[in-house]
Amino acid sequence: MSTSSSLDNPIDQYSHHDGFEISFVEPPKELPLKCSICLELLTDPCILDCDCGSNFCKMCIETVKKKRYPCPLCQQQFTTIFPNKQLQRTLNGLTIHCPHKADGCSWMDELGKLKKHLNRMPSSETRLEGCGHTDVLCQYCKTFISRKDIPTHETETCPKKPHTCQYCGHSSVLDDIRENHWLVCPQFPVPCPYECGERPQRQGLKIHVKKKCLLIPVQCNFQYAGCKVEISRRDMANHLKDNVVDHMTLMSIKHREEVSSLKETNKLVQKECADLKGENKRLQSQLTGVNGATQNLTSIMVKLEMQLKHKASAIVPVQPPSSEVPPVRFVVTDAKHLRQQEKEWNSKPFFSKSGYSMVLNVHLCGNKDGYGSHLSVYTYIVKGKYDHLLIWPFFGSVTITLEDQELGNHYTYSLLYTHEQTNGEGGAREQTNGEEGARRYHDTLTSGWGWSKFIELKHLNPNFLKDDCLVFQIDNISFSYDL
Template sequence: MRAGNGKQGIKLEWPYGHIMSHFSKDELSFVKELPEHVDIECPVCLNILTDPHQVSCCGRNFCGYCIERIKASNGACPICKQVEYRFFPDKKCLRIINGLQVHCTNKSKGCEWRVELRSLSIHLNHGKREGECLYEEVQCQHVLCSKKEGRCYLKNHEQNECPQRPYQCQFCKVEGAYFFITEDHSTNCSSYPVPCPNTCTSSHMSRQRLNSHIAVHCPLQPVNCAFSWAGCNEKPLRKDMEAHTSDAKHMTLLAVACGQLKNENEEVLKEINEVKAENEKIKEENRVLREKITNDNKEMKEELSRRDTQILSIFNIATNSSKWLLPIDITITSGVVHFYTSKCGHHMSASLVKKDDLPTSIYTLFLAFHEGIFDSLKPKVLQIFGKYKDRAIPLIEDTEKTYDKMPYDVLDEVNNNNDTVPTGVIKRELGESLFIFTEDVHLFVK
């Protein structure tokens, strides 16, 4: 052991190779009364001096650990308040303390051991399962158990008393803590033996067999009469069923029930025949409907094929047609111009006619609808305008007569005599012009 010099701390090592537990004076029972001049308590921790060290200032003894801690923090002597002091081991004091005869701290529990104080810690071996003192309390080894028992009682507690000790259900072999198996598990264990609630001769059986026993086997279980379907509402015990059903009244019930069943059977047969007739009717309707659907499908396919052929033919004609499409320009010299309002549109013709009325000329535009190759497609009539002298003039009025199909050469006759215009030909006065040159009209759609 090394002594401190006021600046250097000490390493606490016990001269007898073990560490002595801290005890207070009140915890110990001394065999002989202590002399008054012997001071064995540390003024700091108030326990029995452990590794006693004496200070140079006032000569008092302290635990080696306590005085070293105070000195390391530059603290003054707890007794005389001297700042400058040294401390060193007091071997005499150590011999006196270690030689004191004490009773075991478990004397009140039955331990009769007494020996020098230095060996008390070894005797107790506090907190360890193994030790000399059989009355020192030790923590139970089972998880969740907070119980402490003396070493002499510990084995019995852990094996026979601890609620957390391992335990196995003797009926289903499930393992768990003792309190769980005996309390919670036992009320739900399917193999746990239970008595029949009817107190029959099968007094004990597994819980999982109980329902089957009551439903099928128990002779003391009240059951519905075998003729309950016939109107018997009594519930005899299972063992009395044969005697109960042999009663003559059951024959009467059986006869009445058979009569009712016969009537019900006739009603059911009647309903079955009605359903069969209705079913045959539905079958015939379905057959007719299937034939109609088949014929309709055939006609639809033929119509689609015809339409496909027609559309293909029209497409070929439209592709190879020599007629113009709007927009076009028409002059006096153009004559009658045939055109289509759009691809797959209406077939029309137009001509521009000038009537000289010196000093001006009057320009008139004639239009007519004709039979076209796309009429079966019912094309939409677009808004057609004529641009004359930077003015856009609407040419088509949406009337019934507007769409009359005129002869192919109707405008040829109008060009020869524009005073008489056939019904169905569209006539639009464009205006007068002072120019001696030929005017033109630009036809377009919106």
């Protein structure tokens, strides 16, 4: 039987489980080709242990067995399914046409090679190998396209393929470039609104219209003289050439008007100059009086400042009890908790000799760059019974000592409450913001002033840390108005 007759005769075509028709070049008449259950081309043929000896697709007969039905042909119960490998080899050796022969595929080979030819579930390396009429998933838009069309689709027409704007180099996907980017691309060529034929870049359109477009209407160069003609830039040269006499006449008239106007303006300017000279003399007289008053005020301010400093130094409040003024010792007990973030120690309030009340705070450093590595020491000004007699804010120094309890090599720093600032740590003068030295009206600790890195924990040797205790001494609190 010829190939053409086999394709023209529907009897020679057999449905396949995968949804296409199989056409044999020479259909064997003596072989069973169809499954008696699905009536499609046998796939993985099997026989049963019943008497009929019929062949079924493996998937079809396993479904029957699972439901405990008898053989669909002889109605006998069966227990075992045997793969008919000989029939499968025979079927695989039959020559068939490609299912896409009507679409133009000329492939013709053994049935066993059909799966490889169709390559319907390819890997990324083999997706372009096999029948050109098999649908393949586009790697960009995820739609199925014939394999023969995939290269052109993915490189030229796929709306989701990566694409670079040929004008500015912006990268995106094809449909975004065309539908969105080109609407705003600064280098995209756009037509001139005056239809001069030029297509400048979008970012240069204004310059083109203003300086280059030959069809844009422009005012005559002699507009200032009275010429009201407005024509295209292209025709302006001819207009100027053809109207020289008219333009000169307009310029002459304009010149006479300007000379007359300048004469009037000159008279007004001379009158204003005379008025300004008189006003200048009056202001100079007033300025002399203001300078004298300023000198008097400066002298008064100097005297008042000297009096204020004298009064500030003379204020001596009620003397605090000697047990509450420096030197004051503060013992940090249970210092083994130094490496716990939440642990901190506050001393009882103590006074300076002039009556300022303070508290010493000791806690673990909480800086991001030194967390858990340093001991922090701060002083807090607190509410005191002599506050109404004192000068605020507090400006002065506080001397704090961490005692060496064995050898006497103490660790001492002086803390300044001042508006000045110099570089360095330890005893360096650091700038406050004014709140640290302010008077307190509540008993809470706010706005302390001190060192977040008073001493590194690794330097706390047994001489400092003895019997799980640290001893601090506040040696001096001095007030100085000049700081």
